[in-house]
Amino acid sequence: MTESLPAIRLLVGTAWRVDRRLTLAVAAEPVGNAVGLLAGLWLALVTTGVLTRDTTQIIVGVAGLVLGAGLSWQLDLSSSQWRMTLSEKVGHAFDVEIARITASLPGLEHHERGDYQDKLELLRRGQGQLGSSMTTLAVAFKAVCGGLTVFLLLVVVHPLTLGLVALALPAVWIARLQQRWRAVAEDRSATAGRLARHLRAKAHDRDAGMEIRVFGLAGEIQRRASRAWTEHRRVLELTERRIALTGLGQQVLYVLGVVGAVGFVLVRALRGESPPGDVVLVIYLSQQVQTAVSWPIQSMHGLGRTLRTAGRFLWLRDHAALAVPRPGGLPAPARLHTGIVFDRVSFRYPGSDNWVLRDVSLTIPAGTVIAIVGDNGTGKTTLVKLLTRMYEPTSGRVLIDGADLAELDVVAWRERLSAAFQDFARLEFTVQHSVGAGRLSRLDDQAAVLEALDRAGGRDVLSHLSAGTATQLGVRWDGADLSTGQWQKLALGRTMMRTEPLVVFFDEPTASLDASTEHALFDRYATAARAGAARGLVTILVSHRFSTVGSADLIVVLDGQRVAEYGTHDELMRTGGRYAELYTMQARSYQ
Template identity: 50%
Template sequence: MVYAATDGTGASDVLLVLAAGSRLAEYVNNTVTQTQFYRSIWLDVSRRLAWLEDFAEADRAEAGRAAPERLGRGIQLENVSFRYPGSEKPVLEDISLDLPAGKVIALVGENGAGKSSLVKLLCRFYAPTAGTIRVDGTDLAALSSADWRARVSGAFQDFFRFEYPVYQSVGVGDLPRLDDPAATRTALVRAGAEDLVSGLPHGLDTQLGTAWEKGVDLSHGQWQKIALARGFVRDTPLLLVLDEPTSALDAEMEHALFERYAQAARDERQRDSGRITLLVSHRFSTIQMADLIVVLDGSRLVEYGTHEELVARRGQYHDLYSLQASSYRAGARR
């Protein structure tokens, strides 16, 4: 409540008090709102940090068996289902699947079909909600997670831009060889990125990122090539995951890159390690290079086989392939 002064105070002074009081109330209200907002964020971050610390501690406590040096049979999924923490909706349901050693395998499906979730389970970023994943007959959960991840390599559509010198931005894909220029050069060749680096002012020593003095920025496609090279640093991973790592490249460049890599994956050295290469792409010209194709739809496995078998079956894969092929033909006519 505001009282008018009786000592000659004018109406303008009363209005000033009213305005100041209104502004003060607004400031107090905003402060309370922001305090509650930051408090909710702090509590959420604290819960996530506590979960992460518990997860890391449990991971350290679990010694586990060593990952195999090579794959003989491959990876088998038995009635695997998965839903993300806090969600009741499964993203994968009752998946039984054989991923044979030494094969290039493509995952196909519409957005939300569960392709990336399956990749995360195989990398052991998450554990299945139900069912079992076996590596040469051994439950993946029984293997040391650190040891298994050291035998897994990958490149993903969502990647981090490490603002290091080029050789380190690539080398973090295999930390023991972080400062090994020979390993970095080999990875860049595998990713088709050697021309990119040769065009940089200091080659492998070029500092990436404009936040640094004399740092160089790259286009999205160039950053993606660096990330792809990072996934190719390890020479003999047991599982190589390529989850749409070339989405910023044109279809022709992606096709040439994976055609070369698919052939390399089948050479004698890769067969000796039994490496499984898992490819996720929406481009069927790339998918056709796979030895086997897995088709997911609505969290379930609906088809599995070679490109020729699935086209002849005239099921969902046939429809998706035909739709994309007709789009390409229509674009070529224009």
């Protein structure tokens, strides 16, 4: 119970924050249920009054029936709308908060962790329960209040009739056991369920659609998704069968108890030891006791699922809080004086034993255009991820003008960066906002967006769009559908929105453009980079096309998780090492 209190505080606190009036209204619903359950008492009074010709009892009984039924009915009718409206508001509040938390995690480490993905999958699957959490809490409280009302009425009939409760009590222990079984089954089935969801999504993914059709992968994806879903459901279904069998045994025991209780009160009434109305009351209660015991248990099952989901939300919130880098004691520099140093940096991704970088030492002088080249998997993009603090080094340090990057405020540091990536985001806004998002303070500044597109060589994209920068993008919004190359030019424009960064990354940003266009763009970027040398601007180019990096001041060749070569294009060509070999090989392919 102690572990559930934070989850309950979260659910009630969120509902109270979004709408206090509706929260109070939903919380009052159990009153109507308790009033409705007193109908058995009023029926008993009417029955006794009729048989004993007691007018007072008849009047009290009838009045109680009418008023109680009316109040109960009105509360039940109104509460349906209250619950629905509050559920929508609470659900929206949690959706927004989950999106905010996941988007604001400072790095990308969580994407590499299976345990994080499993818990996030369970949170996504139960996310709807958070919206209806106040309804679940109200129903659980309503069930408990109803159960207490029934138990008090049993005492009124005769204390021995509480034996029905004793016979039903094992259901409480059974319910807890069943909850544990379900929780274990949910955890065990999470990975398979996540895989099935991923495969189903891949089947609908437009970007994967061509390969699926060219290689005939539809059947294979469907088979794998079916196997994963079957494995996911098998664990859950076996658990549900086990739960059903234990529930059946408890129900049989309860029915036998009901027969004994009704017979006991009937004998007492025939002997004149209790009023005749008690027979009616115990018959009424014999139908309600089962509900009074089973309904709280069932509602606790639902509440347990909701609290588990709320617990996963709290885990996500705590995880995000722990993932926030320690507050940097140093502000991000306004300009670079000496440059960037990788000091014996090693790195491997979370959960992996394979080193991506191993004991890398590298100096990037301020005001330099540097190109990073190497085969796939040599760690080129990883260097960029470390410099943007998407990950922290496993060992070693990255120094910015002599200060440890880990000591700088991460938000302030990223505000001094700009980047273009091969896996760029397709922001389906208007062109103005898709490009302007690179600098939120000038999001609606059309002149800044046009200038950024000019610098990125992407102004020609507008010639195909009738509404210019006001054009909505994305066919799902009845907007324009761009080619991959056009999307990439908009992403490059977004990079150019920041006019005075300290470090600019171009990580395979022109993979969808032809070689000559890429070469022209890189030459333009190199020229612009040298114009920013006065503030120490560092431009980092990552490319597989060696012909485009010759204009860089320095070239770093990565091989075997280490820096294999370092120097200018002419120096590396004279050395005749790995760079010269790869450059010559690519040059021949263009002849």
